[in-house]
Amino acid sequence: MRFDILGPGSLGLLWAARLASAGHSVRLLVRTPEAFEHWQAIGGRLIFEHDNIREELEIEICLDPGTEPLHRLVVATKAYAVPSALNPLAHLLGPDSTLVMLQNGIGSQQYARELCKDSQVLCASVTDGAWLRAPGHVVWAGKGLTRIGDEAGGPCPPWLAALAPPALDWVWEQDIAQVLWQKLAINCAINPFTVLHDCRNGEVPARAGSELDALIRELKALLHSQGFAPQAAELAQVVADVIRRTALNSSSMRQDVHAGRQTEIDYIIGYACRTAVREGIGAPVMTGLYARLKTHLAMHGLANN
Known part of the structure; x- marks a missing residue:
């Protein structure tokens, strides 16, 4: 499966690293030419540090996804950045798209649901600990659990049901609210x-x-x-x-x-x-x-x- 990750902070890169390490295709969507040039300069390599192991993973970096639909989009920006990050991608999100919202607080998830009315919007509460040793170098500092669900009452999507550790430790919540x-x-x-x-x-x-x-x-x-x-x-x-x-x-x-x-x-x-x-x-x-x-x-x- 391929996943698009929006937001190169510690949590977004942790998801990218875990998914890539488990063999899934990962594309990091960056928002500025400067960010794209930085990742190009380091060859698209993401360093993943965990359990006294250091992995170097190659991921695809994308500044402009063009017209290709986004099927699995993990939104890992800060809550206040969701509108500016998601608005330019809204035309690529349709009935076959699922968004996973990783933000703190409440409000950004509802914004995404209103913007992407035809897509399934999942809300997640994450207890993993992660921090950036350097740009492009994520440390998985504490293993936790991702509680995930659909506030609109939709079912667990098949692609999520197929994910298992080490790609993701998760439980489905019927009442994610x-x-x-x-x-x-x-x-x-x-x-x-x-x-x-x-x-x-x-x-x-x-x-x-x-x-x-x-x-x-x-x-x-x-x-x-x-x-x-x-x-x-x-x-x-x-x-x-x-x-x-x-x-x-x-x-x-x-x-x-x-x-x-x-x-x-x-x-x-x-x-x-x-x-x-x-x-x-x-x-x-x-x-x-x-x-x-x-x-x-x-x-x-x-x-x-």
């Missing part, structure tokens, strides 16, 4: 505090104090409003477990700030705040945290996030 909302709530409870206090995940309870408990109460009300009572009931424990397991980790939002990159706050806590307003839920802690975060980012020259 509850997975996305639970992850959103967890990210809302952890990531903003790691940015505001410039701390690792494990330091959040001590730094946030009672504000964390108050925020979790609001997030539980938000989950209830969306029909996810079981996820609401277990949220406090799940957040505590995630903080404990990832105590030494730096959240992706904090990493983005340190790197001077645009963050995904409008698709995480921003989306949660907008939903609370729409549902008529009082969420002063959440909205106050969001406002403080926007001010903090502006002070770091990231005001347009």
Whole structure:
């Protein structure tokens, strides 16, 4: 099978590397001539580091896919980049196309579904750890599981059913929305505090104090409003477990700030705040945290996030 990967970050290159290593044909879609020239200069070689093994994989690099339909497109850009990355490809996505959306937060998946009405749009929640040692050199730092499903209620596509480790470790979720909302709530409870206090995940309870408990109460009300009572009931424990397991980790939002990159706050806590307003839920802690975060980012020259 051939897969097109859109987004050469750590997660996109991890998918490209795992699929190529398992013998599938992989094409990396790049968006600028500069990116294309970089990959051409290194011969289209992707370095995949995992389990004390270093693989060099050759993948196809494409700047302009022309008129050829895209049948399996993995969208691995940041959430805010989905419109600009996907719009130029929309004419290549039809009834025989499947998109796999790997973004944090909620909103970009719905955008893709509205843009590509004739295609199947799958949402994925990924727990693998990956980072780039250098451009084109991805390190698989932690093996996880990909929970994947179709919010529109479509079936698991045959090509996905045929994928098995090491190409992909996955489970099909009939209700992927509850997975996305639970992850959103967890990210809302952890990531903003790691940015505001410039701390690792494990330091959040001590730094946030009672504000964390108050925020979790609001997030539980938000989950209830969306029909996810079981996820609401277990949220406090799940957040505590995630903080404990990832105590030494730096959240992706904090990493983005340190790197001077645009963050995904409008698709995480921003989306949660907008939903609370729409549902008529009082969420002063959440909205106050969001406002403080926007001010903090502006002070770091990231005001347009």
